[in-house]
Amino acid sequence: MTNKEKLMVIIGPTAVGKTRLSIELAKRYNGEIISGDSMQIYKGMDIGTAKITQQEMDGIPHHLIDIRDPEQDFSVAEFQQLVREKITEITSRHKLPIIVGGTGLYIQSAIYDYQFSAAPQDPDFRCNLEQRAEKEGNEVLHDELAKIDQQSANEIHPNNVRRVIRALEIYHCTGQTREETQANQSPELLYEIALIGLTMDREQLYSRINQRVDIMIEDGLISEVERLFNSGLRDSQSIQAIGYKEIYEYLNDRVTLPEAIEKLKQNSRRYAKRQLTWFRNKMGVEWFDIGDGQQFEKKITEISAYIEGKLKIKSNT
Structure with missing residues (x-):
């Protein structure tokens, strides 16, 4: 029982x-x-x-x-x-x-x-990374993370320095990524x-995903993202979400709107896979x-x- x-x-x-x-x-x-x-x-x-x-x-x-x-x-x-x-x-x-x-x-x-909290810690290593972030910038540490742990780099925004450093620290201490460390636990x-x-x-x-994106556009997705963009929201975890980062590319004049929408559909299909x-x-x-x-x-x-x-x-x- x-x-x-x-x-x-x-x-x-x-x-x-x-x-x-x-x-x-x-x-x-x-x-x-x-x-x-x-x-x-x-x-x-x-x-x-x-x-x-x-x-x-x-x-x-x-x-x-x-x-x-x-x-x-x-x-x-x-x-x-x-x-x-x-x-x-x-x-x-x-x-x-x-x-x-x-x-x-x-x-x-x-x-x-x-x-x-099970992954080991190295305070000296962490302190060194914190100092490097101040001197060299957040992107440098994020680029290092991407070389050893692409999944964590995709999930963590470069400006979330605390989480970038923690992921680097885990790899430094264990030789494994965050996900590998978790996978090696035998949880019940x-x-x-x-x-x-x-x-x-x-x-x-995939057809349903494409259709959903078209409906999102009809329902006002561009206006929703513009409101966030115009509020000054830039370096946040939230806007890394599919549906937002693609429209931000358009609002930053890096792609046309049709290109952004097609990229959104493509990224959504890949995410589903x-x-x-x-x-x-x-x-x-x-x-x-x-x-x-x-x-x-x-x-x-x-x-x-x-x-x-x-x-x-x-x-x-």
Whole structure:
């Protein structure tokens, strides 16, 4: 008999249909949704992050959306802490917590017993890097990080010197990247979990991504990004998000608008491919192909049977 809290997790690439499914399952199982997206935490960044609207929520409570201003940084360790607090809080109300999102590292960190403080430290090395950053500039350290740990360099903005230095320090002490250090831990799942992955035919998914970008443009993405740009927001983690960095290139007169939009579609497709690779390699996911929209009700029934078997719960419908 387990004393672990019950948890449902719905993951998958961008534009696959996680939002629609999550609302239906939340209704069936008396659930509340925790966003597992590293960019939907930011206020005022709605269109480009495909943030769920109040209408789409359909009365289902959502958590960890709009909790930071765009100029603030946010780390995976902070996410880990906040998600675990929310899981306990939701469970205490006799509701089922449901994590929904596509940011693999963030979700993995929350549901497994990863220790971010476990990597060794070297205060002298760190102090030396801090001094170098002051003398030589932030970009120098970020370039060094990119040579040894490209993934961390992609995730961390050059001006987030503290996190750049920490990533360099981890490599200095262990000879491994942040991700490799985490992978070498043998963490256990902290929850009694139903881990659901959504997928569909690659060409169909890419078509949906392209269509979603067109809708974002129609819905005012350019104006949303212009507002951030005109507010003076420049060197922040938030604007490294797909959907924002491409439009910033246009606003900085580096590309034309059609070029920026095409780049946005391309980057979104590539991100979806990386998401699928991550989830398949890193997490024990039960996959469901939901490519045929006409079969949605059938898939809901199939997924519900899996959930009820894994979590030993019953639908309220």
